[in-house]
Amino acid sequence: MEWMRTESIVKRAAMRTRIIVISLPEAEERRIRFLDRARNASVPWSFYPARAGLHPPLRYDEQAAIVAKGRPLRAGELGCFSSHYAAWEELQSDDVDQYVILEDDVIVDWAFVGKLAAIDLAGIGINYLRLYYKLPARAAMVKENFLERARSIVELSGSAYGTQGYAITKAGARIFLDHCRTVTRPIDDEMDRTWIHGQANLAVFPFPIMEDSSGSTIGNARFEEFLVPRHLKLKRLVNYRVERWRRNASKTIRRFRRFRERHRSKM
Secondary structure, three states: OOOOOOOHHHOOOOOOOOEEEOOOOOOOHHHHHHHHHOOOOOOOEEEEEOOOOOOOOOOOOOHHHHHOOEEEEOOHHHHHHHHHHHHHHHHOOOOOEEEEEEEEEEEOHHHHHHHHHOOHHHHOOEEEOOOOOOOOOOEEEEOOOOOOOOOOOEEEEOOOOOOOOOEHHHHHHHHHHHOOOOOOOHHHHHHOOOOHHHHOEEEEOOEEEOOOOOOOOOOHHHHHOOOOOHHHHHHHHHHHHHHHHHHHHHHHHHHHHHHHHHHHHOO
């Protein structure tokens, strides 16, 4: 993209980054495991208390969740949603410019995270940058050799899932704060919906973090079969088709923009 030029990736003295690791205070084993891995971290970080219930500014609409997701959300999903939402809120009043937000079940390339923390993301047109995603979503190249040789930024389309790690600016957090106030989907589903909130779904590849195999604290109950009530089946079908149409339309628009930018760069 033309807004992301190599000469713009520079350190800015006034820019500040805070690195937080979302973790339930009582999750002692997970915290000990993360502490052990991070003992040689090259940058400061701190645990951020995860929420176990719904954060007060949020409103959970169960019927809308069934229409959107095909099932109600579980307590762990509401807690995860609330934890990230609370972190975005805190960023707005914090005296730093951006957060790097990690979850406590990841293995971190601290050298790369340190480099990332030293740049002004907003200054190069990035307000949200994923460090990991769970599914092999379609991706288009945006920037090669980002901070390191053979490390790139790609733009994802569709659902990639996962909130294991990402960098976010105040402006990026405000977009999610405005969009995510009513809870109808898991937090990663909402963050993937570029076609609704308009925020580009950018990611670093290869990933500078990896999820370990300790298992999610959300639990597996969300994968159990759920029968959609009869009075919501038509609404769910219509919602699914409208969502798919909007997603596909957004993909087409983004492809056209990338084609136009490539054409301009060759002129």
